[in-house]
Amino acid sequence: GAGVSQTPSNKVTEKGKYVELRCDPISGHTALYWYRQSLGQGPEFLIYFQGTGAADDSGLPNDRFFAVRPEGSVSTLKIQRTERGDSAVYLCASSLTSRLQTGGQETQYFGPGTRLLVL
Amino acid sequence: GNSVTQMEGPVTLSEEAFLTINCTYTATGYPSLFWYVQYPGEGLQLLLKATKADDKGSNKGFEATYRKETTSFHLEKGSVQVSDSAVYFCALFYNQGGKLIFGQGTELSVKP
Numbered sequence: 001g002a003g004v005s006q007t008p009s010n011k012v013t014e015k016g017k018y019v020e021l022r023c024d025p026i027s028g029h030t031a032l033y034w035y036r037q038s039l040g041q042g043p044e045f046l047i048y049f050q051g052t053g054a055a056d057d058s059g060l061p062n063d064r065f066f067a068v069r070p071e072g073s074v075s076t077l078k079i080q081r082t083e084r085g086d087s088a089v090y091l092c093a094s095s096l097t098s099r100l101q102t103g104g105q106e107t108q109y110f111g112p113g114t115r116l117l118v119l
Numbered sequence: 120g121n122s123v124t125q126m127e128g129p130v131t132l133s134e135e136a137f138l139t140i141n142c143t144y145t146a147t148g149y150p151s152l153f154w155y156v157q158y159p160g161e162g163l164q165l166l167l168k169a170t171k172a173d174d175k176g177s178n179k180g181f182e183a184t185y186r187k188e189t190t191s192f193h194l195e196k197g198s199v200q201v202s203d204s205a206v207y208f209c210a211l212f213y214n215q216g217g218k219l220i221f222g223q224g225t226e227l228s229v230k231p
Contacts, residue, residue, distance in 0.1 A: 048217040
C-alpha cells in the first residue's frame with residue numbers, strides 16, 4: 001500500500017511569509033507525528049496527534065508554528081512569519097496507534113519530507 | 120532527560136569490512152530502541168528495533184542488542200556492502216509519550 005506522503009517536496013519562501021506543509025499518513029494510521037531535521041542532525045520532535053487532537057505539542061519551538069488534523073487523517077503544519085532559522089527538512093510519520101493507547105510499541109513510518117528554505 | 124548519543128561520522132570502510140556504530144542512551148523507565156537508515160535522496164526507514172533488555176533486533180545482516188546494563192544499542196554488520204552507504208540514526212521511544220528521540224546520525228561510506 002501507499003506510504004506516508006508529503007507535499008510539497010521542496011518549498012522556497014521569503015522571510016516573513018506564511019507556509020503550509022501537508023502530510024498524508026498511511027491509511028488507517030491513527031497516530032501522526034511531525035519532526036524537523038536540520039542539516040547534519042537527527043530529527044527533532046515537534047508535535048504528535050492521536051486522531052484529531054494534538055496529544056503532545058511540546059516540541060513546537062514557538063507560537064509561529066501550528067498544526068492541525070481536522071478529520072484525523074491528513075495533517076497540515078503551518079508556519080507564520082517564517083525566519084531563516086526555520087529552514088530544515090520537515091518530516092511526517094504515522095503509526096497504527098501510540099504506545100499510550102496500546103501499551104505496546106508501535107513503529108513509526110516516515111514520509112520523504114518537505115525541504116523548506118527560507119531566504 | 121532522555122537522550123541518544125551516537126559515534127561521530129563519517130565512517131569510511133572497505134567492502135566486506137566489519138561495521139560497528141556505537142549508540143548509548145539516557146532514559147527513565149524502559150524505552151524501546153530503534154535503528155533507522157536514510158539512504159541518499161530517500162526518507163527514513165526502520166532498520167531494526169528491540170523493545171526490552173537483552174532483545175536482539177536484526178535485519179538485512181545488521182544486528183543490535185539492547186544492553187540495559189551499559190545503556191547501549193550498538194549496530195553491527197559482519198560484512199558491509201557499497202549499498203549500505205547511508206546515514207544511520209539510533210533512536211529511543213520512551214514510555215511517557217509518543218515521540219522518538221534521535222541521535223545525531225552517523226554517516227557510513229563503503230568503498231569498493
